[in-house]
Amino acid sequence: MQSKTMKKGQFIKINLSGGAISPGELANLLIPLEEVGITEVKFGSRQQLYFRVNDTQLEELEYILINQEFAYEIGQDIYPNIVSSYVADGLFNQGVWIREGVYKDVLDSFEFNPQLKVNVVDHTQSLVPYYTGNLNFITSEFSNYWHLQLRLPKSNLFYTWSTLVNTDDIARLSLFLEPLIIGSLVATSSEGQKLGQKLEASAIASGKFLFQPTEQPFMEPTFKLPYYEGFNTYQDRLWLGVYRRSETFSTAFLRDICNLCLRHRIGQLYTTPWKSIVIKDIQTTTRSDWDIVLDRHRINLRHALNELNWMTEDFDPIALALKQELVHHMNWLDIRTYKLCFGIKMQPKSGIWGSIILRFIDSKGDKSWFQVQHTPDFNPNSRDFVTYQKRVERAELINVILALCEEFYQLRGSKVAQELYNIPTQTTIEESDMIRGTYQCPACRTIYDPIWGDSTQDIAPGTPFENLPATYCCSICENEKSTFKKLIK
Numbered sequence: 001m002q003s004k005t006m007k008k009g010q011f012i013k014i015n016l017s018g019g020a021i022s023p024g025e026l027a028n029l030l031i032p033l034e035e036v037g038i039t040e041v042k043f044g045s046r047q048q049l050y051f052r053v054n055d056t057q058l059e060e061l062e063y064i065l066i067n068q069e070f071a072y073e074i075g076q077d078i079y080p081n082i083v084s085s086y087v088a089d090g091l092f093n094q095g096v097w098i099r100e101g102v103y104k105d106v107l108d109s110f111e112f113n114p115q116l117k118v119n120v121v122d123h124t125q126s127l128v129p130y131y132t133g134n135l136n137f138i139t140s141e142f143s144n145y146w147h148l149q150l151r152l153p154k155s156n157l158f159y160t161w162s163t164l165v166n167t168d169d170i171a172r173l174s175l176f177l178e179p180l181i182i183g184s185l186v187a188t189s190s191e192g193q194k195l196g197q198k199l200e201a202s203a204i205a206s207g208k209f210l211f212q213p214t215e216q217p218f219m220e221p222t223f224k225l226p227y228y229e230g231f232n233t234y235q236d237r238l239w240l241g242v243y244r245r246s247e248t249f250s251t252a253f254l255r256d257i258c259n260l261c262l263r264h265r266i267g268q269l270y271t272t273p274w275k276s277i278v279i280k281d282i283q284t285t286t287r288s289d290w291d292i293v294l295d296r297h298r299i300n301l302r303h304a305l306n307e308l309n310w311m312t313e314d315f316d317p318i319a320l321a322l323k324q325e326l327v328h329h330m331n332w333l334d335i336r337t338y339k340l341c342f343g344i345k346m347q348p349k350s351g352i353w354g355s356i357i358l359r360f361i362d363s364k365g366d367k368s369w370f371q372v373q374h375t376p377d378f379n380p381n382s383r384d385f386v387t388y389q390k391r392v393e394r395a396e397l398i399n400v401i402l403a404l405c406e407e408f409y410q411l412r413g414s415k416v417a418q419e420l421y422n423i424p425t426q427t428t429i430e431e432s433d434m435i436r437g438t439y440q441c442p443a444c445r446t447i448y449d450p451i452w453g454d455s456t457q458d459i460a461p462g463t464p465f466e467n468l469p470a471t472y473c474c475s476i477c478e479n480e481k482s483t484f485k486k487l488i489k
Contacts, residue, residue, distance in 0.1 A: 010053070010075040011050050011051065011052050011053075011074075011075060012050065012051055012053055012058075012061075012065075012072055012074055013044070013048055013049070013050050013072060013073050013074075013076075013077060014048060014049045014050075014065075014070050014071065014072045015048050015071045015072075015079065015081040015082070015113070016047055016048055016049055016081065017071075017081065017082050017107045017110065018047070018082055018083070018084035018086045018106075018107040018120065019047030019081075019083065019084055019086060019087050019270055019271040019272065019273075020084075020086050020087070020103075020107075020268050020269070020270050020271075021268070021271075022267060022268060022269070023257075023258040023259075023261035023262050023266065023267075023268075023269055024258070024262060025068070026254065026258050027255060027258040027259070027262070028068055029064075029068065029070065030251045030254055030255045030258065031255070032060075032064045033051060033251055034251050034252070034255070035060075036053075036056075036057045036060045036061060037057065038051050038052070038053065038057060038251065039250060039251055039252070040248045040249060040250050040251060041248070041249055041251060041254070042247055042248055042249070042275065042315065043247075043271045043275045043276070043277065044081070044275065044314040045273050045274075045275065045311060045312075045313070045314055045351065045352070046080055046083050046117070046132075046273065046351070047081055047083055047084075047087075047272065047273060048081040048271075050314060050315060058074070071113055078115060079113040079114065080114070080115075080117040080118075082107065082110060082118045082119075082120065083117070083118070083119045083120070083121070083128060083129075083132070083133060083273065084103055084106075084107065084119070084120040084121065084128070085120070085121040085125050085127065085128040086100070086103040086107075086270065087127065087128070087270035087271065087278050088122065088125040088127045088128060088226075089103065089122070090234060090235075090280070091226075091232075091234055091239055091278070091280070092125045092126070092127050092226040092228075093122050093124040093125035095123075095124050095125075095139060096124075096141070096143075097139075097143040097144065098122050098139050102144070102167060103120070105167065105168075106120055106167060106170050107120075109168070109170065109171035109172075110171045110174070111171070112171075112175055114135075114174055114175075114178060115182060116133070116134040116135055116153070116174065116177075116178050116181060116182065117132065117134045117135070117351065118133050118134070118135045118137070118174055119131070119132060119133030119135070119136045119137065120137045120170065121137070121138055122138075122139045123138050123139045123147075123218060123220075123221070124139075124221065126221065126223050126224055126225060126226065127226055127228060127272060127273075127274075128272070128273055129273060129353045129380070130149070130220065130381045131151060131158070131353075131381060131383055132273075132351040133151065133351075134150065134151050134152070134153055134181065135148065135150065135173075135174055136148065136149040136150075137165065137170055140164050140214065140218070142164060142212065144166060144167040144168075145164035145165065145166060145167070145212050146164060146165045146166075146167065147160075147161065147164060147165075147214070147217075147218040148160075148161035148164075148165050148173075149161070149218070150177075150181075150196055150199070151383075152181065152184065152186050152192050152195065152196075153181060153182065153184070154185070154349055155187075155192070156383065157186055157188075157189060157191075157192035158192070158383055159192055159193060159196025159199075159200075160196075160217065160218075161196075161200055162200060162214070163200070163204075163211035163212060163213055163214060164211060164212040164213070164214050165209070165211065166209070166210040166211070168210070169208075169209045169210060172208065172209065173203060173209055176203060176206065176208065176209075177199055177203070180199055180202065181199065220379060220381045220382075222339075223339060223341075223355070223378075223379050223380055223381060224338075224339050225305070225309050225339075225341055227305055227308070228241040228243070228272060228274060228276055228278065228308065229241040229242065229243045229276065229301055229303055229308060230302070231282075231287070231290075237280070237281055237282055237284065238282040238283075238284055238287065239278060239279065239280045239281075239282060240278070240279045240282060240290060241272075241276055241277070241278050242276060242277050242278075242279075242299060243274070243275075243276040243303055243308055244276075245303070245324070246320075247312075247320060249277070250297065252297065253293070253297040253299065254277075256293045256296070256297070257269070257277075257279065257293065260286075260289055260290065260293060261279065263289075264282070264283065264286050264289070266279060266280070266281050266282070267281075268280070273311070274308065274311070276308075304331060305337070305338065306327065306331065306335065306336075306337040307327045307331070309337060309340065309341040309342060310323045310327065310341070310342050310343070310344070311341065311343040311344070311352050311353060311354055312343075312344050312352070313344070313345070313347060313350050313352060316344075316346050318346060319344040319346050322344055322358075322397075323342075323344060326342075326398055330398070333402070335402060335405060336405070336409070337405060339355075339378075339408075340355045340356065340378060340405065340408060341353075341354045341355050341356075341380050342354045342355070342356050342357075342358070342401075343356070343357045343358070343380075344357075344358045344360075345357055345358065345359045345360065346360045353380050353381075354380045355374060355375055355378040355379065355380045355408070356372070356373070356378075356404055357372075357373045357374070357385065358370045358371075358372060358397060359371040359372075361391060367393060367394065368394045369391050369392060369393055369394070370391075370392050370394065370397060371387060371389070371390055371391065371392070372387075372388045372389045372392055372397070372400050372404070373385040373386060373387050374386055374388055374404060374408075377411075378408045378411070388404060403440070403447075406447050410438070410447065410449055413449070413451065413452065437450055437464055437465055437486070438450070438465075438486070438487045439465045439485060439487065440485055440486075440487050441474040441479045441483065441484055442479070442483055442484070442485055443479045443483070446474050446475065447487065448465055448468075448484065450462060450463055450464050450465060454472075454475055456475045457472065457475060459472070465484070465486075468481060
């Protein structure tokens with residue numbers, strides 16, 4: 001697993017199983033890192049830890065890494081980290097039966113390093129994605145039983161396990177399935193279903209596992225990314241979330257955090273798929289100690305949600321720069337992105353997820369182009385994507401994102417209107433044309449939706465665009481009615 005053949009400045013990846021590590025373990029790693037001159041680390045989208053080394057630093061660190069039994073790799077990712085919603089336990093979920101002890105039992109039962117991506121998540125939370133693994137174990141309504149969604153390697157093809165998996169069998173079943181799945185290539189949905197059925201039949205026939213019939217398939221809850229930064233109250237304690245715009249954490253800051261945890265008997269630190277960290281079980285009486293550390297390292301805890309809801313690939317400065325550029329524009333325009341999240345996908349097979357995905361296509365000179373996609377209902381846990389625009393130059397991405405955000409809130413507004421005002425879902429052709437007859441101002445991208453009309457100009461709900469007076473103008477920039485363009489749904 002470890003290899004000394006590396007280029008200068010290559011990264012070391014350390015898997016933090018389930019995104020959890022004790023403060024003592026982390027401190028024992030940070031101290032030698034600082035001694036060899038490494039001053040910052042990153043956390044990845046699969047809750048792992050990264051840092052860059054040169055050859056001299058590696059020689060000095062290798063004995064320590066081996067001696068402390070860290071599962072590390074140099075410049076490669078053959079063994080993806082096990083992702084879990086352990087970090088969300090007690091904070092962002094209302095799980096009926098899953099608790100800290102269950103997470104620990106599952107993670108401790110993995111006596112091997114999986115080559116497949118394994119996700120172990122509670123179905124009542126939305127901080128950790130459900131389907132970014134190859135083996136996605138999701139809690140069911142039955143105590144100690146899990147749904148299993150297989151995502152076949154190097155594809156977006158899924159197979160839904162027809163039975164529930166027992167907690168004690170998660171690691172054993174993963175080990176059983178891994179050699180059968182690795183190397184299997186499927187090109188179509190029917191091939192994926194056949195392979196999934198074959199794998200499940202083999203597991204049942206082996207007699208090694210305890211399966212239970214399921215009464216109903218897993219249904220994802222409505223997505224809402226929780227605000228995972230700052231001090232927050234839960235029960236009679238506090239938890240602290242720390243996000244860094246640069247996606248880097250200084251080793252000095254983390255070491256101070258570890259020392260505080262050890263002093264106040266806090267047993268775990270947690271990483272999130274959003275490349276942030278969470279500390280639980282902070283006593284309210286010790287809040288001042290934490291403020292001192294945050295002040296010392298100038299840690300800002302006041303980022304907007306529309307910056308926290310972006311997913312980028314690990315160690316990709318281009319994606320990070322694009323994220324920061326787009327967030328800057330969205331902040332300046334004061335754009336609402338509640339219940340949306342975004343992903344920038346620079347590599348075709350990365351596990352980036354989101355309601356809206358920007359897929360890199362190619363670049364030439366100082367220009368680059370992206371394909372813009374979104375899930376059909378804007379749920380980031382959906383496994384299907386709709387292409388919104390096939391080829392968008394980087395400079396135009398912000399306008400496309402604004403239009404998509406507007407479309408999302410129109411979709412939500414239509415659903416709310418149907419529920420509140422009993423707008424029928426089945427309409428005649430003429431009515432359907434009226435409801436869908438949305439027009440957009442080309443200057444500021446404001447959309448006129450006949451469902452809502454325009455209260456700022458006394459336009460009643462249900463008024464088609466064609467019936468607006470000739471003097472109607474954009475309510476934002478006052479562009480004339482004649483300049484509006486019809487949006488094709």
